[in-house]
Amino acid sequence: MPTFAILAESMVEWKRVPMFLIIFILSITGVATTNAIASKTDRFVPQDNYLLSCGASAAVPLDDGRTFRSDPDSVSFLSTPTDIKIAAKASLASASPLSPLYLTARVFSDISTYSFFISQPGRHWIRLYFSPIPESQYNLTTATFSVSTDNMVLLHDFSFIASPPTPILREYLVAVQGDNLKIVFTPKKNSVAFVNAIEVVSVPPSLIPNTTTRMGPQDQFDISNNALQVIYRLNMGGALVTSFNDTLGRTWLPDAPFLKIEAAAEAAWVPPRTIKYPDDKTITPLIAPANIYSTAQKMASANITDARFNITWEMAADPGFRYLIRLHFSDIISKTLNSLYFNVYINGMMGVSNLDLSSLTMGLAVAYYKDFIADSSSIINSTLVVQVGPSTTDSGNPNAILNGLEIMKISNEASSLDGLFSPKTSSQVSKRTLTGIGLALVVTAALAVVICCRRSHRPEWQKTNSFHSWFLPLNSSHSSFMSSCSRLSRNRFGSTRTKSGFSSIFASSAYGLGRYFTFAEIQKATKNFEEKGVIGVGGFGKVYLGSIEDGTKLAIKRGNPSSDQGMNEFLTEIQMLSKLRHRHLVSLIGCCDENNEMILVYEYMSNGPLRDHLYGDTNIKPLSWKQRLEVSIGAAKGLHYLHTGAAQGIIHRDVKTTNILLDENFVAKVADFGLSKAAPSLEQTHVSTAVKGSFGYLDPEYFRRQQLTEKSDVYSFGVVLFEVLCARPAINPALPRDQVNLAEWARSWHRKGELNKIIDPHIAGQIRPDSLEMFAEAAEKCLADYGVDRPSMGDVLWKLEFALQLQEKGDVVEGSNDGIPMKSLEMSNVDNMEKSANVIPSYVQGR
Incomplete structure (x- = not known):
């Protein structure tokens, strides 16, 4: 499973501090002197x-x-x-x-x-x-x-x-x-x-206990003989803390990149010298320095009467492993004892109910921590979720805090922290592993390895076996593959074309795309590319519905070698999807490169494009208003990840309802990255490029100036939102002139305060007025004439989630909601970052 240091660009959302800046700060020689060093008695x-x-x-x-x-x-x-x-x-x-x-x-x-x-x-x-x-x-x-x-x-x-x-x-x-x-x-x-x-x-012997509480079944889990790998070490609400300020040489990163909704949290701070440790020495600065306990994230605008929401942190994780999760607390926000009660959730399960820190520590600003074990079965969509929120029994002004967070991967049954490979050889599994994963699984794996080893010129990691072939081999290198794509793009296929159109660009050193399919397997899956199995057509070629032996359905995209433009888009999509992984982006499953073919295999989205559920197919039942909100939120999450999840960010450039697909559970996923571009760096304000996109969704500022920014996607998404609301195409030439363009037409009705007159009749009676207004406001702001006046996708996402909460007013499931209407917070402590250490921890590069 994944080598997390290889996933920095696809799994960390450095939303407030650019990735290159963090890396630079962590890499320069020297450390900070702004915080006091722990006393000699605290040093180990x-x-x-x-x-x-x-x-x-x-x-x-x-x-x-x-x-x-x-x-x-x-x-x-x-x-x-x-x-x-x-x-x-x-x-x-x-x-x-x-x-x-x-x-x-x-x-x-x-x-x-x-x-x-x-x-x-x-x-x-x-x-x-x-x-x-x-x-x-x-x-x-x-x-x-x-x-x-x-x-x-x-x-x-x-x-x-x-x-x-x-x-x-x-x-x-x-x-x-x-x-x-x-x-x-x-x-x-x-x-x-x-x-x-x-x-x-x-x-220090006291740093890691031998046993701790397991989430789900409330029993103790023995980790005395397990190895651990530090995946995340975060300072909530505070700046970077380096080895200069940590007696054990640890580095603590700011938590802002992992906040699901930044506006839901507000940083709190007290001088580190005010932090106290228990007299019995059960907790000392060796557990965490005072710099960690002196900062926290609390509920933003928590003085609102009866505010009920959670602060949520989301972090990528390998679902094949257990994790030790350590939460650090210190009540630095209360004025009196027994005035703060809150709940803690791990992966949606209750970790601590009605936590009262002052009763546990007998004081305020006293260090405290709590450990949990998260089983692999609790990790959904390769994501660890930590939440704090107000107690339901608290009748005062509710609040919740978290000061620090550590997440460590626990070694598996194969005595490994990186896949199912034993310490002796990467193809042998110990007897203990046989008990843990089952004899049949190991036999299957061994047979698969033997068979795959017969394939010439294929790298070892590509010798996949049945128990993990459906996951991208993220612990393999795709640098050679990316350089191959880059060379191919530069040469415009001039040196790689063959009589049949193009030669394979999936060189033996270039695999990075998951399961390898033979051409015979693809032919069988698509019934030899049967025309009635075509579910999509583009400049690259056709997309076929395929099915393999176990009944799994796939979407199979077959490249058209006669189209240079189509192949350029095809390569762009490969480059993007090989480094992207998110619940709300369509996943790449594998590839085939035999017979001069270029074929990519994706997860099949059984409910098709969003447009068909709005007005594209009369045989499909229209989505309810709540479903439309959830779909819009999912698509916004995917776009937000594109804009912030990679080191430089990615602009989709073709956001529309046909490129938002729905799976069997109506989870929305953004698709088709053939026109995508890397976002501008900090030194740039835009990317100058030829205008591409779809009429009706195209950012007018981008069209006029040929200057592309993330706000171009925001404009397109605004059109999508009005399409969701009104259930009509973005452009309809058959309508009267003032109604042809959906964006202009919907904005005019919204400004007149009569938007309810043009919404889809199927949902007209379902929408609460306050939910409609919040949704329409989000769409309206997306369509501002100038990009600088448009919100970020993060802000749009927050408004949509709040619109859903308003729709569900009074009927929100505890522990599931995040955020209230409030201003986005500024990153107040960036300028106060400490002088850095000389290393880059895996939890910077590893996510």
């Missing part, structure tokens, strides 16, 4: 403390007080058949903003092992630093390798996909039973492994 002195700068010629001191040994000092730890050390060129090193830890490396052409003597058995941190050094004789950007300990897989077929590659820090907590810890680097065949720096450090 580890029994084992190995800090190695691999490949360095001299010791490397860091500004947080730690010093990493040089390679001559650390070579005694290493057993390797070849002694390869590399370093960045002097000119590059002197100009690099990165920590010196990333400017040297050890390279391994064969299996190599670091061995560390352990004086105190128990949990130890393993921190691994990776950054390809440019202009060396080894192309480390394409290195693919695995890392394991004696009894635990840490990384399997790890490689870089970011371009340019950015430094990565992976952080693990591994239980060591004996007096020796081995870290084994295994390069893939015809590749190399490398590492820039290694930490092996004792963990």
